[in-house]
Amino acid sequence: QVQLQESGPGLVKPSQTLSLTCTVSGGSISSGGYYWSWIRQHPGKGLEWIGYIYYSGSTYYNPSLKSRVTISVDTSKNQFSLKLSSVTAADTAVYYCARALLVPARLGYWGQGTLVTVSS
Amino acid sequence: DIQMTQSPSSLSASVGDRVTITCQASQDISNYLNWYQQKPGKAPKLLIYDASNLETGVPSRFSGSGSGTDFTFTISSLQPEDIATYYCQQYDNLPPRLTFGGGTKVEIK
Numbered sequence: 001q002v003q004l005q006e007s008g009p010g011l012v013k014p015s016q017t018l019s020l021t022c023t024v025s026g027g028s029i030s031s032g033g034y035y036w037s038w039i040r041q042h043p044g045k046g047l048e049w050i051g052y053i054y055y056s057g058s059t060y061y062n063p064s065l066k067s068r069v070t071i072s073v074d075t076s077k078n079q080f081s082l083k084l085s086s087v088t089a090a091d092t093a094v095y096y097c098a099r100a101l102l103v104p105a106r107l108g109y110w111g112q113g114t115l116v117t118v119s120s
Numbered sequence: 121d122i123q124m125t126q127s128p129s130s131l132s133a134s135v136g137d138r139v140t141i142t143c144q145a146s147q148d149i150s151n152y153l154n155w156y157q158q159k160p161g162k163a164p165k166l167l168i169y170d171a172s173n174l175e176t177g178v179p180s181r182f183s184g185s186g187s188g189t190d191f192t193f194t195i196s197s198l199q200p201e202d203i204a205t206y207y208c209q210q211y212d213n214l215p216p217r218l219t220f221g222g223g224t225k226v227e228i229k
Contacts (some may be wrong), residue, residue, distance in 0.1 A: 035216070047156075047164065047207055049218040068176070088223045096163055102154040104170060104211040107219060110163035 002027040004097050004111035011063040012091075012118050022097030022111060029055050029078050035100040036080045037107060042095040048093075052100060053080055054105060087118045122146050122212050126221030132229045139195040141224045143208035149189050152211040155184055155193045158223075159204045167206075168193065195226075203228055 008020035022036070029036060035052035042048070051061035053071045061069050070083040084091060095116055099109040123146040133139050143153065151171040156164040166175045168184035171191055181196045195202055208221035 035161050037218075039218075046223045047158075047209075047220040049220065052216075052218075062217065096164075100218070103213055103216075106154045106166055106169040106211070107145065107156070107164070107209070107218075108175070110165075113163050 002099060002109045004099065006095060006097050006110060006114040008114065008116070010115060010117060012087055012116060013120050014088055015086055015096060015119055017096075018082070018087050018116055018118070020074045020082045020095055020097075020114065020116070022080050022082075026082075027082065027099075029073060030073075030075045031055075033102055034118075035060075035102060035105055035117045036071075036073065037098045037100045038082045039096045039098055039107070041096070041113070042090075042093045050082065050084075050095075052105075089118050092116065092118045122219055124208055124210055124219050124221040126208050128224060128226065129202060129222060130225040132227045133198050134197055134229045135198055135200060137198045139198050139202075139226060140175045141193040141206055141208075143191045143193070143221050145191075145210055149162075149210045149212070151187045152213075153184075153186065153191045154209045154211075155182075156159060156207045156209060157202075157204045158207065159189075164207060198226070198228070200228060202226060 003025045037052035038050040064067040068085045094113040096113045097111045098107040125144045153171045155168040158164040205225045
């Protein structure tokens, strides 16, 4: 059974970089066939896709966040990571990592989510 | 960019009622449409994939239909444990990206 777990600071100051890591267990990121994804949910709002990465390192980002987002993968640790730069209060959200089956992409496994608050 | 319009944004129904949620895409997305259930404080859960396929382990009272631009999600007989927010999600492959509908909050009357 694949499991995903987000980790990282729960509080980030404005203008700094938000950094989160997702650790995958029960399956190898290197096995291929999946996009490793980040999704966020603003408090009381809907879901927003941030982007995803293939194990080879190919990345695809939401155009609305592309200038500030970097997703990377560390296959040796079976982890992938999210960096979001120049954060503001508008980036306060629950951040989820998830595994998406390749075409057509569906998100079959999710982490529990982690709340990141942007505040001084 | 493909836009997804989900309706209604909320609904209230009685236990045993048939519940229907719709999702409309701004352009043809074939059957690249999935449905998720999210309970408060929890991560979303995949219920229906490729418009009409039931994910393993999901009760058969949940179903989906549609193709092209118009899609429907149905709960045939609403149960108390179905109280949640439901989201549609489309997949675009040029370039690869995901878009979610705005969500439908389902409550018991």
